[in-house]
Amino acid sequence: MCIKMVANGEKCFTFALGSFTKTIKCKMIRFTGDHPAKVDARGRIFFPSGLVKDLPNDYPGTFFIKTDVHDKYLNVYTEPEWEIQAEIVEKRMNLNNPRHRQFLRSYYKGVTKVSLDGNGRILLPKSFLEYAEIEKEVMILGRSRMIEIWSKENFEKADLSQEELQDMALEFLGDDIPYI
Template identity: 35%
Template sequence: MTSFIGDYICKVDEKGRLLFPSSLKKQNKSASADRYVAKKDIFENCLVLYTMEEWERQNDLIRRNTNPYNREHSKFLREFYRGTAELTLDSNGRLLIPKRLLDSIQVNKEIALSGQDSRIEIWAKEIYEAHETNEDAFAELAEKILGSTPLSNE
């Protein structure tokens, strides 16, 4: 399974292309290392970039937990898949992100790619930089989420 780490600032050209960082390419262990799926994030004003394998894992999770004949589930499925795009690295290592997706997160000239374990978040650079949580608030959040979780000694 692929695990992405690191933050990268990239320029986006007028067509929506960016040079995909070589370190992220090296981190991608999937069989389809040049193919991705991008979609708008559910909670934040960013895009989420999945490897094809992670996208299939997400689809399996959704299939196990939804029934398309349930009205609420159907609405969720429609919104979850809305605007989704398959992206492929070109021969120059560039990724073309559809303009409608870049516009949806207010990208101007630069984006921030942020490795988030099995996925990469794509942010407008200005929004990403303004979104940083202060150290004390992050420490409190870490304690709340992980403080009561027993650590395994593997």
Template identity: 30%
Template sequence: MSVFIGNSDAKADAKGRIFIPAHYRKALQEGESSRLVMRKDPYSNSLMLYPETIWNQKLTTLKNGLDEWNPTHQIVLMQYVSEAEWLDMDSQGRVLIPKKYLQLIGAESEVQFVGMLDTFSLWAKGNFEKAKLPADEFTSLLQQIMSKPKNTQEQ
């Protein structure tokens, strides 16, 4: 499994091409995937980038949680999938992010990649810093989460 940690700044060129950070490219290559799926994150003003295998796992989880005879569930599935785009990395390690997606997150050219273990996100430069929790709140929540017994974390 590819592991994406840390964060890196990057710039989109006039066409919207952005170099994937070298350490993320290496993780993608180790995971034998140069194909990504991108969609707007429903919880933040960022774009989520999934290696193809992780995307397929997420879709399986979603599909297994849906009732195929429930019309609302079908709309959720259609909306989730229809708002996704395939991204192929070129030989130089760039992906083309359609301008509408850069505009959607408020990015002009400067962006920031943020690792999230099996995926990574793309933010307009500076927006991730604004979205982060205050240090004391982060520390408190981290301590609560990490000190829970394993079986209660899954509930």
């Protein structure tokens, strides 16, 4: 993926997959930090103020939420980021292949569009709460261009020790990158 600044100060994301390229203009959003939160009886969580601050002032407050295909947590995407993700997935599929169609059906059934309500909350569908084993307490993790929502218990189980993090940093990034 290539990122470049355009004349009005917005950034363009250009990504390529084989011979396919797509450019999307949007303000770059980078989410950071882990934020504890509680789920109310209706399945709503307050969107953390630390993440709201990462959104552009004119962002409409709509997100796409998807169950993760590998682990028991939820992925949250802004609309521009969801468009990028959907394009990447769809370009890898051959709709003449029955297994590809089956994958796409299952992939997209785990997606819903949500909006922040007037109190800064998002409503998580009951099926998503069950999938991610979320009951009362959650951890909301800013992961660069997306957000993860975990049950507090599963987040703590999946968290790395400092030693594991150091080992992975050396393995994946090498020892020549300053300030990691």
